[in-house]
Amino acid sequence: MTDIGLKNKEGFVLIASIGTLYIVLPMTLSYFKRKGINFKNQDINFILASPTSPKQAIIYGLSKEIFINMVMQIMIFIAAFFVFNISLLTTVVLIAVNMVFSNLLRNSLAMIMYASEDITIKQKQLIKKIVYSLLALFTVFLLTIVISQTIKAGFDFSYLTSVITSPVVLMFPVFGWQLGWINLMILGPTTYTLISTGLYFISSIYLAYVAYKMVCKGEYYEDALSFSKHVSHIASKKGNITISEIFGRKKKRYDYKGRLEGLYAKVIFHKQMTELRRSKKIILSLKDFVYLVVGIGLGVASVFFNDFITSEYFFEIIVAIGMYLTVFIKTRSSWKNEFENYYIFIMPDSSINKLFRATLLENILSFIRAILLAVPAGILMRAPLWQIVGAIIAQTLIKVMMTYVSIYIEEIIGAKIGKVIASFINFIVSIVLVIIPIVAILIIMNGMLFISFSIIVLYTIGVIILFLALAAINLTNIESLEE
Amino acid sequence: MLKVSSLSKVYKRTTAVDDVNFDVSKGEIAVLVGPNGAGKSTTIKSIVGLLRFNGEVTIGSYDNKSIEAKKLLSYVPEIPALFPLLTVREHVEYMSLAYGKSVNKEKIETLLKRFDLVDKQDKLGDELSKGMMQKVSICSAVIVNPEVIVFDEPMMGLDPKAIKEIKKLIIELKEANKVVLLSTHMIEMIEDLWDRVIIMKEGKVIDNVTRLETNHRALEEFFFEITGDTDE
Numbered sequence: 252m253t254d255i256g257l258k259n260k261e262g263f264v265l266i267a268s269i270g271t272l273y274i275v276l277p278m279t280l281s282y283f284k285r286k287g288i289n290f291k292n293q294d295i296n297f298i299l300a301s302p303t304s305p306k307q308a309i310i311y312g313l314s315k316e317i318f319i320n321m322v323m324q325i326m327i328f329i330a331a332f333f334v335f336n337i338s339l340l341t342t343v344v345l346i347a348v349n350m351v352f353s354n355l356l357r358n359s360l361a362m363i364m365y366a367s368e369d370i371t372i373k374q375k376q377l378i379k380k381i382v383y384s385l386l387a388l389f390t391v392f393l394l395t396i397v398i399s400q401t402i403k404a405g406f407d408f409s410y411l412t413s414v415i416t417s418p419v420v421l422m423f424p425v426f427g428w429q430l431g432w433i434n435l436m437i438l439g440p441t442t443y444t445l446i447s448t449g450l451y452f453i454s455s456i457y458l459a460y461v462a463y464k465m466v467c468k469g470e471y472y473e474d475a476l477s478f479s480k481h482v483s484h485i486a487s488k489k490g491n492i493t494i495s496e497i498f499g500r501k502k503k504r505y506d507y508k509g510r511l512e513g514l515y516a517k518v519i520f521h522k523q524m525t526e527l528r529r530s531k532k533i534i535l536s537l538k539d540f541v542y543l544v545v546g547i548g549l550g551v552a553s554v555f556f557n558d559f560i561t562s563e564y565f566f567e568i569i570v571a572i573g574m575y576l577t578v579f580i581k582t583r584s585s586w587k588n589e590f591e592n593y594y595i596f597i598m599p600d601s602s603i604n605k606l607f608r609a610t611l612l613e614n615i616l617s618f619i620r621a622i623l624l625a626v627p628a629g630i631l632m633r634a635p636l637w638q639i640v641g642a643i644i645a646q647t648l649i650k651v652m653m654t655y656v657s658i659y660i661e662e663i664i665g666a667k668i669g670k671v672i673a674s675f676i677n678f679i680v681s682i683v684l685v686i687i688p689i690v691a692i693l694i695i696m697n698g699m700l701f702i703s704f705s706i707i708v709l710y711t712i713g714v715i716i717l718f719l720a721l722a723a724i725n726l727t728n729i730e731s732l733e734e
Numbered sequence: 735m736l737k738v739s740s741l742s743k744v745y746k747r748t749t750a751v752d753d754v755n756f757d758v759s760k761g762e763i764a765v766l767v768g769p770n771g772a773g774k775s776t777t778i779k780s781i782v783g784l785l786r787f788n789g790e791v792t793i794g795s796y797d798n799k800s801i802e803a804k805k806l807l808s809y810v811p812e813i814p815a816l817f818p819l820l821t822v823r824e825h826v827e828y829m830s831l832a833y834g835k836s837v838n839k840e841k842i843e844t845l846l847k848r849f850d851l852v853d854k855q856d857k858l859g860d861e862l863s864k865g866m867m868q869k870v871s872i873c874s875a876v877i878v879n880p881e882v883i884v885f886d887e888p889m890m891g892l893d894p895k896a897i898k899e900i901k902k903l904i905i906e907l908k909e910a911n912k913v914v915l916l917s918t919h920m921i922e923m924i925e926d927l928w929d930r931v932i933i934m935k936e937g938k939v940i941d942n943v944t945r946l947e948t949n950h951r952a953l954e955e956f957f958f959e960i961t962g963d964t965d966e
Contacts, residue, residue, distance in 0.1 A: 504819070504858070511827050511837075518831040526819040529858075592815050596784050598832045599804035727799065729784045 260437050261412040263335040267327060268415045268430045275323075275357070276386065276426050280379055282361040288312040290479045299476075305469035309366050312475075313358050320357065324350055337437060345436045352455045353429065359458035360425070367465040385423070392419075421447040425454055505529055515600040516608040523585050523612045535619065538580055543623040545572060550631025565634035566642050566700060567692045569625050570707070573646035574685050576624075577653050578678075584654075586610045587662065590732055603723035610654060617650035618643070641704050648711035649688060653681055655718035663725045666732050684714060735760050735913045736781070736882050741789035743776050750776040751787070752937040758913050758930065760881075763904060765924050766917040767957060768934035774917040775812055777934070778886045781915070782809040793882055805833065808880035812887040812917075814867035816859030822846070822870050823855040829874040838877075845873045848899055864891045872900060876907075883907060885916035889923050901927060921954045928953060933960050 282288070290299060290312055298308050328346050331337040337345075364375055393414050400410045414420065421431050421443045431447025438444070509525030511518055527534050549568065586609040589595045595605055621643045629639035657677055665673030687710050691703040725731050741754040751773040758764040766774045780787040783798050796803035808829075816825060826845065827837045846852045849869040854862065862870065868891050875883060885904075889897050904927055907914050918924055931953060933941040941960045948956050 509824065511824055511831055514831055514834045514836075516832075518828060522817070522820065522824075522828055525824070526817065529819045592817070593782075593784055593809070593811055594829070594832065597782055597804060597807065597809050599801045599834065600832075601801065727783075728786055729779075730786055 260335065260337065261416070262408065263331055263337060264430075264433055264437050265408065265412045265415055266330065267433050268420075270323070270327075271429055271433075272386065272389075272426060275353075276382070278319075279357055279360055279364075280382060282365040288316070288361075288365060288475065288478070289482050290475050292479070292483070295476060295479060299469075299472055305366060305467045305471070306362070308469075309362055309467070309471070310358075313361055317354065317358075320354055321350075324353075331437075341436055345433065348432065352432070352452060355459050356425070356429065356451070356455040359455070359462040362462040362467075363458065363465060366467045366471045367462075368468060368470050369466050389420070389423070418443045428454060503530075505532055516598060516604040519589060519595070519605065519608040520611045523589075523609075527585070527612065534616070539616070539620050539623065541580060542576065542620045543627065545576070546624040546627040547631070549628040553628075553632045562632040562634045565629060565632050566638050566645075566704070569628060569642040570645050570649070570688065570692060573621060573624060573642075574649055574688065576620075577646075577650045578681050578685070585612060586658070587732070590726060590729075593729060596727070596729055601723075602727055603719060606658070606719060606723045606726055610658070613654060614647070614651050617654070618647045621646040621650070638700070641700075645688070645704060645707045645711075648708060648715070649685065652684065652711045652714045652718070655715055655722055656680060656684060659718050659722040659725070662732055663722060735794060736764075736915060737790075737792045738777070738781060739790040739792075741777065741780055741787055741791065743773075743780055743785060743787045749937055751780065754789070754934070754937075754939050756932050756939060756942050758882075758915055760913055761908055761911045762929045763908050763914040763916070763927055764930040764932060765928040765953075766915065766932045766934060767919065767921055767924075767953075769961065770919065771936075772934040773937040774919075774934055775886055776937075778809075778812075778884055778915070778917050782807060782884055806881040808833075808875040808878050808883050810868075810871050810875045810883070810885045810888050812890065814864065814871040816862065816867050816870060818858060818860035820859055821856050822851055822859075822862070822866075825859065825870050826873050826877050830877050833878040835878060842873075842877065845877060848903075849873055849896060865893055865896065868892055869896055872903070876903065880912065882913040882915070885914070887918055887920075888916060889918065889920055897923065921957055925953050931956070933957060935961055 288309065290308075294308075294312070298311060303311075324346050327349075328342055331342040331345065332339060363370070364378075370378075393411065396414050397410045400407070415430070416434055416438065421427050421434065423430075428447045428451035431444050432451050434441075435444040435448045505528065507525065507528040509521070509528065511521050511525065513521050549572070553562070586606070589605075589609040595609065598605060625639050625642045625646065628634075629636075629642070634642075660677040660680055661670065661673050664676070688707045691706040691710070736758040738754055738756050741751055742749065743751040754773070754777055756764070766777060768774050776785065779785045780789075781791050781798060783791075783804070791798040793803040793806050796806070798804075798807070817828075820828065823842065823846070826842050830837050830842075843852070846855055849872065851866070851869055851873065854866060857866075859867070859870075868888070872885075872888065875885075888900055892900065901923075904914055904916070908929070916924070928945060930942070930944050931948075932939055
């Protein structure tokens with residue numbers, strides 16, 4: 252570990268305290284919303300529905316999370332002993348006591364907040380809000396001290412350490428008291444570390460007593476069921492999920508009166524368009540705006556560094572950036588949703604037509620992204636119009652080519668050999684496939700722009716047709732994409 | 735009209751369907767019955783072209799994977815799968831268009847009314863209960879006026895009125911000279927419907943007879959006699 256002023260006892264206290272406040276605390280707070288304990292379907296059938304007491308059921312639920320605490324304690328042990336060179340005896344005592352009391356505290360608090368019927372949901376929400384507000388206030392306080400000190404005398408980790416070991420933090424109910432024990436063991440006794448450690452032990456035992464005595468007849472079952480349903484929904488989507496869904500928020504829907512049209516596979520495009528308009532306020536996603544930002548950034552840069560980025564190399568720069576973004580930025584793949592449903596397989600149309608129509612919207616979006624990149628950059632760089640148009644066409648074709656290569660290698664072959672290996676192969680093939688456009692760009696360097704543009708267009712169209720056909724031949728049944 | 739020849743389906747090392755053969759003629763209601771795990775759903779999914787299989791399935795004179803065959807066939811799956819962001823009405827319209835037919839508003843209205851979906855027609859796919867999803871699947875399959883219609887456990891999750899309605903619908907399809915193949919393990923529900931029974935057990939067809947050939951015996955009694963699964 253590079254010494255950045257952290258490789259000492261204070262550094263260890265700082266890292267352990269930050270971990271407790273910003274990792275353990277939010278995890279515990281999740282129980283206030285009756286989330287965090289995942290009862291699986293088999294638990295619901297065989298434990299919640301059986302004559303097991305609701306308290307026992309929750310202890311069972313929490314016991315599944317105990318290993319997370321164990322792992323954290325092991326990590327603290329490794330860090331303390333091997334990285335921060337704290338004596339073995341101190342480390343063992345620190346961890347052993349923490350194992351007992353932190354589990355007691357955390358699980359008692361979780362039980363009370365998750366299942367106690369003595370405290371109303373509203374009161375729990377209020378407690379949660381107060382704790383979050385205190386944490387936010389503390390963060391502001393911490394940052395203010397650090398920033399003001401840094402402005403005065405430059406950055407030093409000791410500012411952070413002085414705040415985290417200050418009496419204000421150590422007297423922070425429950426979670427601050429927990430830090431008292433770490434401070435006491437590592438930095439030695441002070442009035443505050445002794446008081447907060449005492450409060451830590453007392454509160455752990457008292458909360459365990461409250462949890463033992465509290466009324467719990469199973470009111471939490473309904474919320475446990477809904478959380479379990481949410482978790483299995485996320486699991487079933489296999490990564491195809493938004494951040495807001497992970498945090499339990501319902502996907503937003505927008506009113507859009509769609510109109511389906513087009514016969515046979517043509518209807519797929521109109522369906523996807525309707526779905527897109529209902530799921531997004533504007534059809535573009537945040538990732539798409541990366542292209543606009545890069546386009547504007549490039550244009551602005553050309554204004555300031557006109558010796559380095561000149562309109563002479565506009566086509567090469569845009570196509571190269573387009574290729575880079577294509578390989579490294581993964582965008583949504585609405586086509587896949589179509590092939591996970593039976594409708595497309597019973598539809599009386601050719602496989603190639605179905606795949607083409609199912610990917611049309613994605614290809615149009617690639618075209619829009621190419622415009623977002625090339626137009627602002629082209630205008631600011633004062634590139635000729637035909638070069639802007641050429642860059643848009645070349646970039647779109649490269650992206651479309653990559654889409655079909657990915658469908659065939661990552662999805663279809665990946666279903667047979669495993670997604671990880673297939674993703675790796677896809678990455679290698681993608682790199683190999685862009686070599687020809689790169690060679691074509693090198694030709695432009697010699698002033699033959701039209702020839703290189705023609706090479707890119709013909710080459711990408713050839714690869715598109717090849718991979719579209721290969722993918723379509725294989726996408727004839729619902730098993731094609733199943734691992 | 736529907737001909738299944740030497741159909742076999744193997745999942746890794748498990749043979750789910752083993753050398754299945756049967757025909758269903760126009761105007762005939764064939765029921766595919768059998769205990770859980772008999773291979774009914776796998777047979778159905780192979781017929782509609784959702785699975786890879788060995789053997790041959792023809793619809794009319796066409797191979798089931800051909801576009802011509804798909805034009806003649808429609809399917810109601812066991813587990814209804816709707817598009818979360820399409821409304822009830824749009825699902826039915828989508829199927830019409832996907833089969834190359836223009837949207838017949840009057841026909842859609844009649845179907846939705848028949849399955850109590852008129853007041854739900856603007857609800858999105860993921861706002862519906864399982865039973866309602868099943869009704870939407872049935873309407874979507876019927877709207878294309880297929881020559882062959884395949885139902886996989888169509889009565890699962892339906893309310894009594896909808897079950898009555900679907901039975902009536904199946905009779906109407908038979909009267910319109912269509913081929914109806916339906917799989918179920920709810921034998922008592924189809925007692926008054928069937929013309930031909932195909933009994934499956936452990937992936938094989940163990941009997942394939944018409945109602946006439948059984949001397950109009952009760953299907954339940956006949957089924958237990960053939961499968962040997964009596965409670966005695």
